[in-house]
Amino acid sequence: MKKIWSMKQKVAQEEAAHVGPKKKRVTAAQLRVQKDLAELSLGSTMKTHFPDPDDILNFKLTIDPDEGMYKGGRFEFDFKINQNFPHDPPKVKCTQKIYHPNIDLEGNVCLNILREDWKPVLNLNAAVVGLQFLFLEPNASDPLNKEAAEDLKANREGFKRNVRASLGGGTVRGQSFDRVLK
Amino acid sequence: MANANISSVPIGSEGPRARWKYLDNILGRSGPFTDPDWVPGETVIESLERAKLLVIGAGGLGCEILKNLALSGFKDIHVIDMDTIDVSNLNRQFLFRHADVGKYKAEVAAKFVEKRVKGVKITPYCGKIQDKDEEYYKQFAMIVCGLDSIEARRWINATLVGMVDENDEDSLKPLIDGGTEGFKGQARVILPTMTSCIECQLDMHAPRAAVPLCTLASIPRQPQHCIEWAHIIAWDEERKDITLDTDDPEHITWLFQKALKRAQEFNIEGVTYSMTQGVVKNIIPAIASTNAIVAASCCNEAFKIATSTNPFLGVPDTENYMMYTGDEGVYTYTFQHLRQPDCPVCGDDSRARPLQVNPNSTLQEFLDGLAERPEAQLKKPSIRSEEKSLYYQSPASLEEQTRPNLSKKLNELLENGEEVVISDPAFPTQFKYQLTFKE
Ligand SMILES: [Zn+2]
Numbered sequence: 001m002k003k004i005w006s007m008k009q010k011v012a013q014e015e016a017a018h019v020g021p022k023k024k025r026v027t028a029a030q031l032r033v034q035k036d037l038a039e040l041s042l043g044s045t046m047k048t049h050f051p052d053p054d055d056i057l058n059f060k061l062t063i064d065p066d067e068g069m070y071k072g073g074r075f076e077f078d079f080k081i082n083q084n085f086p087h088d089p090p091k092v093k094c095t096q097k098i099y100h101p102n103i104d105l106e107g108n109v110c111l112n113i114l115r116e117d118w119k120p121v122l123n124l125n126a127a128v129v130g131l132q133f134l135f136l137e138p139n140a141s142d143p144l145n146k147e148a149a150e151d152l153k154a155n156r157e158g159f160k161r162n163v164r165a166s167l168g169g170g171t172v173r174g175q176s177f178d179r180v181l182k
Numbered sequence: 183m184a185n186a187n188i189s190s191v192p193i194g195s196e197g198p199r200a201r202w203k204y205l206d207n208i209l210g211r212s213g214p215f216t217d218p219d220w221v222p223g224e225t226v227i228e229s230l231e232r233a234k235l236l237v238i239g240a241g242g243l244g245c246e247i248l249k250n251l252a253l254s255g256f257k258d259i260h261v262i263d264m265d266t267i268d269v270s271n272l273n274r275q276f277l278f279r280h281a282d283v284g285k286y287k288a289e290v291a292a293k294f295v296e297k298r299v300k301g302v303k304i305t306p307y308c309g310k311i312q313d314k315d316e317e318y319y320k321q322f323a324m325i326v327c328g329l330d331s332i333e334a335r336r337w338i339n340a341t342l343v344g345m346v347d348e349n350d351e352d353s354l355k356p357l358i359d360g361g362t363e364g365f366k367g368q369a370r371v372i373l374p375t376m377t378s379c380i381e382c383q384l385d386m387h388a389p390r391a392a393v394p395l396c397t398l399a400s401i402p403r404q405p406q407h408c409i410e411w412a413h414i415i416a417w418d419e420e421r422k423d424i425t426l427d428t429d430d431p432e433h434i435t436w437l438f439q440k441a442l443k444r445a446q447e448f449n450i451e452g453v454t455y456s457m458t459q460g461v462v463k464n465i466i467p468a469i470a471s472t473n474a475i476v477a478a479s480c481c482n483e484a485f486k487i488a489t490s491t492n493p494f495l496g497v498p499d500t501e502n503y504m505m506y507t508g509d510e511g512v513y514t515y516t517f518q519h520l521r522q523p524d525c526p527v528c529g530d531d532s533r534a535r536p537l538q539v540n541p542n543s544t545l546q547e548f549l550d551g552l553a554e555r556p557e558a559q560l561k562k563p564s565i566r567s568e569e570k571s572l573y574y575q576s577p578a579s580l581e582e583q584t585r586p587n588l589s590k591k592l593n594e595l596l597e598n599g600e601e602v603v604i605s606d607p608a609f610p611t612q613f614k615y616q617l618t619f620k621e
Contacts, residue, residue, distance in 0.1 A: 003217075004376075005351045007376065007498055008354065026567065026601060026602075026603040038575065038605055038606070038607045039607060040577050050580050053571050053583035056566070056571055056580070
């Protein structure tokens, strides 16, 4: 077996000699996103929209939760993927102003796998599943919208009423929200 | 010729190594093919016994391979197979008995060989090769494949090529691959990244005969078409929530009944249960002796690589591929299959496979043509260039947006010489082509 490795060193040297010219090539990020898109499983509650279909690194995702307190709403997220993907996670923002403990009024999303726990082995599917989960199980212990998180902690029923009001474009704690009902 | 150095290995018909008498003739002394610095005796026997081997597949070839490896002095063998034993296997898969029908092949084969060859340890895994990661494959000295699936071969090949780390000698795993089809077969040795790989050699496999879906759906002509229709279309329409298990007799019976009914509607004769099973499981007729010949060749190579007693197939710039044909007399031919510098798996990443295309053909025609190319054989291709999303199978919105491209001509979509990348969920790797327009 040692013998094979010494043969390998020889092959490697010979190969360094010829490297072909580089033409317009599909980038590594595009390659990976293409693969991830093929593996994306959106089910009936999620849809993508590509404003420019030729650009697969930028798209929108809508989520229509079919259960939980956000049922009835339609939520839209903007995905921006850079050329360092999958080394860098996709940048994800909610395009609407919504009342949610883990999403702030600017649309920033607090989801571990989109930031600290992102690993290149994770794929876009993991990200969309994570987002969907936020609407089923809003998490008060990890707040981006502190008021909403406090409401959720203090009184679940009251929080639910606030969610209903916000989905219809109402006002909660003096803050008006976008109407996001389907 | 080097002097015989018998060292302390007891050679003879008695004692603990009596069973290995003839093996010891090779391991216990230098021969005309051993290197000058090769030391016969205990060290090499030990390295043979310690070499941990993985056998993929415990079917027709796998039974032969496991038996041969155990009888060649390997003592630590692992085997992966996801299948259970079917009564139709018993004529040639000789490690299985009637009472084993329904049990896992890997488990039964491991037990049988352990019982017959004392001192060998065989560790079975009943599941898919895709269940295991690089860490798992890293523990083996080499891998011997006895598979009937091109997809599985491509997967393990891509995995082993991807594992090679230029700074780690242990990351390079020789792959010995055997394959048979009727009276034909081949044995080949691949040293990932050093010699031509399975992906480089994909043109050696005949493309799978796939019938266009529209034929199946509207104008079946053969009994097989009715079976494929039941398999691909009817199942999804009526039993979408049940995952088709081709080893489940109830599932095969359901497909058989559906196919039969459809065949009657179109006045087609010949649909049977066993044909249904054959089509759905893509069964290729197997000849026991072809398996024996190919497995023997694979195991010879494994033995030579592990012990360095003799030159083996696959040394760079030498022969790496043995083909055997037994349907008319006996014919074997051993040759060097050259590494493809543009191999989508082991080739230089910066290069795409050159492909001449007719600039006036449509994207749809181009994709249809790719499905027939032996090296691609794609089922659900998505394709892009650096600038354009040419066609995506999914997600749904992108499919809809890119669908109009299918009827456009290639010269409307691409410049001459552009690179395209094609992915298919069935394959871990992506295919790159540099498309040049024919005059
Ligand atoms: Zn290759």
